[in-house]
Amino acid sequence: MQKDSPAASPDSASPSDSFLALQKAAREIGAVRSASGLLGWDQETVMPEKGGNARAECQAALSTVLHEKQTSDALWGLLQNAEAHASSLSQRENALVRELKRDTENARKIPADLAEDLARTGSLAQQAWAKARSASEGAGSAPEFLPWLKKMVELKRREADCLGYEESPYDALLDQFEPGARVSAVKPVLSTLRDGLVPLLERVLAKKSEPLKAPEGLVPQPLQHAFNERLLRDMGFDLEAGRLDASAHPFTQGMAPGDVRLTTRYREDDWLNAVFSTLHEGGHGLYEQGLPNADWGTPLGEAVSLAIHESQSRFWENRVGRSRPYWEHALPVAKEMMGEVLSGETVDSVLFRVNAVERSFIRVEADELTYNLHVLLRFQIEEAIFSGALEVEGIESAWNEGMKKLLGVTPPNAAKGFMQDVHWSCGLFGYFPTYTLGNLYAAQFASAMEKDLGSLDTMIRAGKLSPMREWLRDKIHKHGREFPAAELCLRATGKPLDAGYFLKYLEGKYLG
C-alpha cells in the first residue's frame, strides 16, 4: 500500500515519528533481502534441478525491488528527516541512521548502467573463468581469460570512482566488505603478519612428526549428521532457530536471528570433513543468532563486517575445534555416536590430520598457518592493480613470483595459480583480505576472552563452551552494526587490531 510519495519536510513530523517511519522502511528492505536470502539457501539445498531458470528470474525481480527501495527518494527524505532530528535520538538510533545512510548513499552512487554491466560481465566472466581454468590445466596458461579480467577491473575502477575514496581506489572496494577499512591501516598489520609468518613456517616445517593414519571404513551420512548437530548444540547453536543441511559448498544463511541455516558437506570416507565445515559455519551461525532480534531488518540487526563475521567462524573452527582439549572431550562422543568405524581413531590421529602444515598451491585446502600467506599475496596483487602499479597482463607472473617468495612453491599452471578462485571473475576485489583479518580478530578476541574468563583450554576440555559463546555474544554479536569493526575490537579487547596475537597463537600451537 505504501507508495513513493514525496518526503515530508523536516519539521512536519515529530522526532520519534520520523525515526519510526525510517525504521519501518529499513525493515521492509530487510524483509525483502531476507526473502532473497531464502531463495538462495533453497537453491543450494533442496531446489529441484529444473527450477534454476525461474529461480534466476525470481532473484532478479527481488534485486530490482531492493534497488528501487534502497534508492527511492522516499527513503532519502526519511533519512534527511531523521538526521535533522539527530539531537533528540539515542546513540543507537543515530547509529541506525548513520548505517542506513551509508548503505543508501552507496546504492545511489552506482548508476544503473554500471550496476547492470557489473552483473552481466560478472556472470559471463564467471563462465569464461570456469572454461579457461580447465583449459589451463593442460596448457599451463589461459590467455583467453585476460580480456574478461581486464573488463572486470575496468568496471571495478569505475565503481571505485563512483563510490569515492580519499587515498586509494582500492579503499572504496575494501570498504564494501569491511566498512571503514583502508589500505593505509590494513597494510602495516598485514606486513607484521607476513614478517612473522614466513620464518615461522620454516621453523614449523623443520619440526618433523610421525604420520598417523586415518581409520579405514565409511561413516554413513545420517550418523554424521546427528553428530554434527550434537556439536552445534554443544556450541549453543539453537536448532529451533536454525537448521543444518547438506550442500556442495558449505555456507551460512541468516534470514533472521530465529532462522539461521547452516550447511555442511558430508564425505563418508572422511568424517572430519563435515565436522570442520560445521564448526566453521556454526561460528557464523552463532553470530547471526546473537544479533539483536528487535533490530532485525535494520542495519543494527546486521553483522558489522565480513572480517568480524569470519573471526567468529575461525574462532570455533580453529581455536576451539583444532585444539587438543576439544578432541579430548569430543572424540568419545564421536565414537559413541558413530560406532565401530572410529575405534582406531585417537586424539593424536585426529589432531595429526587437522593440524598438518604444508606448502601448497590451493588456498581453500591450506592449513591454518599457510592459508594467510595465500591471502597476503591476493592483497598485495589487488592493491597493486588498483594503485596502477600492476597491469592485468602482469598478474600471472606477479602471482608466481609471490608464491615462490611467500610459500616457496611455483604453481604448475594457472588453475593451481592465480585462476584457482572464482572471486575475481565476479568482481570480488577487496574480499580476500577479510579472511585473514578474521583470523587476526579471532586470535585477539580469544586473548581478551581468556583474560576475562580464565583458561579457555580448561573450559573446552570440560565441554563447557557456553561462557565463550556468551562472551562473544556480549562483546560482538549483540551490537550489530552499532560500532564499526575497529571500534568494536577496541571495546572488546582494549587494543586496536594487532597481528601479534595471531602470531603468538600459532607459535604456541605449532612450536609450544
Place this chain on the structure above:
Amino acid sequence: MQKDSPAASPDSASPSDSFLALQKAAREIGAVRSASGLLGWDQETVMPEKGGNARAECQAALSTVLHEKQTSDALWGLLQNAEAHASSLSQRENALVRELKRDTENARKIPADLAEDLARTGSLAQQAWAKARSASEGAGSAPEFLPWLKKMVELKRREADCLGYEESPYDALLDQFEPGARVSAVKPVLSTLRDGLVPLLERVLAKKSEPLKAPEGLVPQPLQHAFNERLLRDMGFDLEAGRLDASAHPFTQGMAPGDVRLTTRYREDDWLNAVFSTLHEGGHGLYEQGLPNADWGTPLGEAVSLAIHESQSRFWENRVGRSRPYWEHALPVAKEMMGEVLSGETVDSVLFRVNAVERSFIRVEADELTYNLHVLLRFQIEEAIFSGALEVEGIESAWNEGMKKLLGVTPPNAAKGFMQDVHWSCGLFGYFPTYTLGNLYAAQFASAMEKDLGSLDTMIRAGKLSPMREWLRDKIHKHGREFPAAELCLRATGKPLDAGYFLKYLEGKYLG
C-alpha cells in the same frame, strides 16, 4: 532499475514493443509471487520453529510489493497501450492482455483500507474461530464467534460491491476463485447434482458389505516416502522438476513448471493415508508442471481456476486411485517396496477402506459421494447470506436443518457443524463450491478421455498412465488461462459442464 514512469502514449511504441513491455512487467509480478510461494512452502515444511515472526514480515513486505506493482499506473498504461494494439496481436497475446487486465482491475478496485481491514479481521477472526470452535465442543454452541463472522460478512459485502457484479453480490466472490462463474449458471448444475445424490446415497447405503480389516503393524516413513515417489513417477510427475515432502496439511506449491512441490502426510499405522494425499497433490502437481513454461510468470502460465485445478487432483485421487484396476497394479508394488507388514493386504481390503460410504459430520473426512453434499450445503448457505435471505445469526440452524435434509444427521455441536472449517473466518466465501465443481469437471473429462483413448480401466490395470496424463496436458494444462474454464470444458469435452457424468460415475462405481 525499472521505475514507475508515466505510461507512454498508445502511439509511441510499436505493437510488439508494447506487448513485450507488458509481458515483462507481468513476469516481474509473477516472479515476486513465485518468491512469496517459496516462502510459504518453506514455512510449512522446513522452517525452524522460531522463524515465524520474521517470516510473517517477509511475506507482508512481498505482499506490499505485489500490490504496488499490480496497481501501479505504469502497468495500467502498458495495458492500455497493448489494448490499443489488439488487432495486431495474436489470439494468445490478446488473452494475456485480457487476463492481466482482469487481475489488475480487480486489484485496483479494492481500496487500501478495505484490503487492510480484510487482512486484519481475517487474522483475528481466525484466532477467534479456533478458540470458539474448541469451546463449542463442550458447550454445544459458540455465540462469541458470531460478531466476527458478522464483521467478515460485512467486509465481504463491501468487497463484492467494490468488485462489482451484474446479478448477485455472491457472483463477485465466486468469481475470485472461479473466474466467470455465476450463481445463475452454477445453481442449476448443483441442483441436478443434489437431486441425484440424495437418493443415490440411500441406495448405496442399503447395499451392505462385510467389513475387511486393515493389516496391523507400522510402515516406516522412509519406506512410504519411496513408495509415494514411485507412484508420482508412474503418473508422470517429474521429480527433477519438483519434490515430495511431508507437512501437517498436504498442499501443492507450484513456483514454476520446473519447480513444483508437493507435500503429503505420513501415518506409520495407516500407509494409505499418505498415498491418497500424494495422488491428490500429484494431480495438482501435474497441472502445474504442464503449464506452458514459456509463459511462466504471466496469466497464460497460470491455472485457469480452482475448480479446474481440483478436477486434476480429484481425477488422479478418485477416478484413478480409488479404482480396482489401480490397486491390481499398485498393490504388488506396494508389497515389494514396503515389505512384510502388508502381507495381509488384498485389493479388496484396500478398496473396502478407501471406498467406504457413510453419513458423517466432517467434510474433510467424507467419502467421494457424501463429500459433495457437505459442499452443496455450504453453497446454499453462502448464497442465502449474500442474497440477503439469511442473517449470520441464522446460519447455525440453517446448517443443522440442511445436514438433516441432505445427509440425515444432526451435528452435536458447532465444532462438528458450521464451525468445522476455517474458511469463513478468513473470508473465503465462494471457495467451497470449487471443490465440487472440480469433481464434476473430473468426471466429465474422464468420460471424454475414454471416448478418445478407449477404456481407462484397461490402461490403469496395465499401469499405463501416460496417455491419460498426455490427454490432460493437451486439453487442459498447456492452455494456462487462455480460455475461461467454461470454454475449456466445452473444447475438451464438447459439452458444457453437466452433473450427469459424475452421477453416472458414482452409480457405476457403487452400484455397478
